[in-house]
Amino acid sequence: MDLANFGYLGVLLFIVLGTVWLEPIIGAQVLRKPKRLALSLLPVVFFLVSWDLYAISQGHWWFNQSFVTGVELPGKIPIEEILFFIITPTAMIYSFEAVRAVKQWRVGDEG
Amino acid sequence: MTYTQIALAAAIGAVILDLFILRTRVLKLGVWWVSYAIVIGFQFITNGTLTGFAIVQYSPDAVIGKKLYEQTPPFIGDGRLFFAPVEDVFFGFAMCLSAVVFWVYFGSKGIQRVPVSNTSVGMRERFKFLK
Numbered sequence: 001m002d003l004a005n006f007g008y009l010g011v012l013l014f015i016v017l018g019t020v021w022l023e024p025i026i027g028a029q030v031l032r033k034p035k036r037l038a039l040s041l042l043p044v045v046f047f048l049v050s051w052d053l054y055a056i057s058q059g060h061w062w063f064n065q066s067f068v069t070g071v072e073l074p075g076k077i078p079i080e081e082i083l084f085f086i087i088t089p090t091a092m093i094y095s096f097e098a099v100r101a102v103k104q105w106r107v108g109d110e111g
Numbered sequence: 112m113t114y115t116q117i118a119l120a121a122a123i124g125a126v127i128l129d130l131f132i133l134r135t136r137v138l139k140l141g142v143w144w145v146s147y148a149i150v151i152g153f154q155f156i157t158n159g160t161l162t163g164f165a166i167v168q169y170s171p172d173a174v175i176g177k178k179l180y181e182q183t184p185p186f187i188g189d190g191r192l193f194f195a196p197v198e199d200v201f202f203g204f205a206m207c208l209s210a211v212v213f214w215v216y217f218g219s220k221g222i223q224r225v226p227v228s229n230t231s232v233g234m235r236e237r238f239k240f241l242k
Binding site for chain 2: 107
């Protein structure tokens with residue numbers, strides 16, 4: 001193992017650090033709604049993992065072994081991909097809730 | 112199916128999910144377009160890193176780009192936009208939109224609807240100089 005093996009994980013860490021501060025500082029309410037977040041991510045993650053498994057099996061894309069940890073799940077899917085599919089949609093929801101918090105614009109789920 | 116075909120289908124599917132299936136109409140919200148503009152900017156940076164260092168590599172059979180790049184691909188050209196396959200724009204759009212659509216859908220169904228995100232008065236005061 002080399003430091004480069006954490007390259008993909010480093011990109012994911014950048015996304016996490018770039019978003020979680022929006023909760024305490026800007027008032028984006030995301031992690032404080034864990035059930036809603038889990039329900040929203042479930043169908044998205046299911047679809048993305050299925051797509052990834054298909055794409056990997058068909059050879060659409062693959063991963064440079066120098067930049068991943070090598071930890072894989074069944075179907076040769078790197079653990080980094082699973083984390084990516086959880087972290088990036090969450091980051092999008094953070095952005096959405098942060099803009100809403102600052103602008104106080106209506107979204108339609110206020111009831 | 113190729114990556115190009117699946118990415119386009121996923122993007123169209125996300126639009127149909129929003130406008131016709133769950134009827135959340137996220138695409139009609141200013142919040143969506145502003146927050147997505149921010150995210151796509153960061154997507155170009157993070158995805159540009161993943162593809163520019165060839166951490167992820169793509170088969171020329173699956174994308175519109177004609178060459179295989181085992182090292183840095185073009186910044187722009189041969190089906191690449193900021194190192195990443197242009198297909199990633201559709202992939203990202205589908206992923207981002209569907210996540211927000213489900214988020215708004217479950218919120219509108221009353222699942223952890225409140226408290227609505229709102230920047231505190233104290234924080235607004237602190238950043239008043241930005242206005």
